[in-house]
Amino acid sequence: MGKTNLKNRLFGTMILLLATGLLFNSCRKGDDIKDEQTDVYVAGFETINNKNVATVWKNGTAIRLSDGTNHAAANSVFVQGNDVYAAGSEQLVYLTNIVAKYWKNGTAIPLTDGTTNAGAYSIFVQGNDVYVAGYEQVDSKGVAKYWKNGVATALSDGTENAIATSIFVRDNDVYAAGYETINGNDAATVWKNGIATHLTDGTRSASATSVFVHGNNVYVSGYEQNSSLKSVAKYWKNGTATTLTDGATNAHAFSVLVQGNDVYVSGAEFNSSDEFVAKYWKNGTPTALGDGTKSTSAVSIFVQGNDVYTAGFDYGSPSTAKYWKNDTAIPLGGAYSEASSIYVVKK
Helix, strand or coil, rough: CCCCCHHHHHHHHHHHCCCCCCEEEEEEECCCCCCCEEEEEEEEEECHHHEEEEEEEEEEEEEEECCCCCCCCEEEEEEEEEEEEEEEEEEEEECCEEEEEEEEECEECCCCCCCCCEEEEEEEEEECCCEEEEEEEEEEEEEEEECCCCCEEECCCCCCCCCCEEEHHHHHHEEEEEEHHHCCEEEEEEEECEEEEEECCCCCCCCEEEEEEECCCEEEEEEEEECCCCCCCCCCCCCCEEECCCCCCCCCEEEEEEECEEEEEEEECCCCCCCCCEEEEEEEEECCCCCCCCEEEEEEEEECCCCEEEEECCCCCCCCEEEEHHHHHHHCCCCCCEEEEEEEECC
């Protein structure tokens, strides 16, 4: 896999190496991770005996969601009270029969039956309602969907490929972000209550990766190719784009969060040494998280008080799941592992 296409790496991981499981066993603890003020939850996977095992790390301690029989990954984590939710998928047969599901406190709830490929990429809980965004394959096309308490709502009609990668609920409004193919290219798309708004016109490939609602404003992170076919990291506020990188090298924005008047975005940008550098931007100003000697990516962001938490992985041999508190890296997994989502709770 070339470093020049991080999108393929991430969506390949989510779609092909997806999640399973019924176990909720506490396992290996990370290196001396102590924070008396917060609980830090990170979702992802760790390879054990050649199988990707869906995992949530709590304060560095790995909690296994799957038993290692099938490839598995947890793509999103959400915490409400004493309940920990994670969304992901289970691969029943290699590269086929992928089941979208979520776990509540380690108990798996399937969203699809495995007769077609499907994926669950984002989870949001409001009151007693559980919302999950993803896709299901119908006649070789991906149909963007979300599930509310297990009941599916299609966001696209199946004539072109579409995937919902993020979901956010405010009062009675359901927002989802992802992409839908138009004019032959993936277009960054946001849906509100099932109505699609294309943030890009399909002239060049683009994707929306995360949606966050703050007050009356809808923020969406993502990226779009420029005329030089370089991916430009950006976010949209109510449909108006703000670019985060200059387009000289490939860059991606994967997660957006707003606190007060501050807009935080996490992602990665290619450097002159042909390595991706994990970054987050606060109001457009970047903070590098990796040193550029090997590729890293920050795919999820969360802000608690004055601290900025990001989760992702590096591209070492093997790759390693980690999260950063501000600019300090905390490794999570061994062998081969990746982190996809972070959620921080104040104690």
